[in-house]
Amino acid sequence: MVCFCFLVDQKRIMKNSKPIACSCSRCNCSAHVADMCTLTRFCYIPFYWRSWKAIVCCFCGAILKSYT
Template sequence: MVFFCFLVDQRRTVRSSKPAAGICSRCGGCASVADMETATRVCYLLTVHRRTWRAIICTFCGAMLKSYRHYRLY
């Protein structure tokens, strides 16, 4: 029996954000620091991989200006 499984989607969601100093280089809007989460789903059913990270995004146009890993201390 052969079972094929394929990547369905990858969703990025903003968990929280706060204002940051600086402006967007593309549109001149305000920047904010956001905690992001990427969830990768396979075969429409289950989430295989979740990753949290932090990014600096524009609040006006939504452009991602910089992204970097975010390590939580528990």
């Protein structure tokens, strides 16, 4: 079971980000609304992915809000 944990990983991809009139609560930089995609991979082969929208900070990468 320990090996299994090393073989499975998750990768987050950000697509189509657009600036919005909102600032980050952590660093006060401008936030962007982005189409996100989470890939779950097994031995680097994606077998599951999920698309979602999120408001992310373009500076520190914090997710301020997410929509499924």
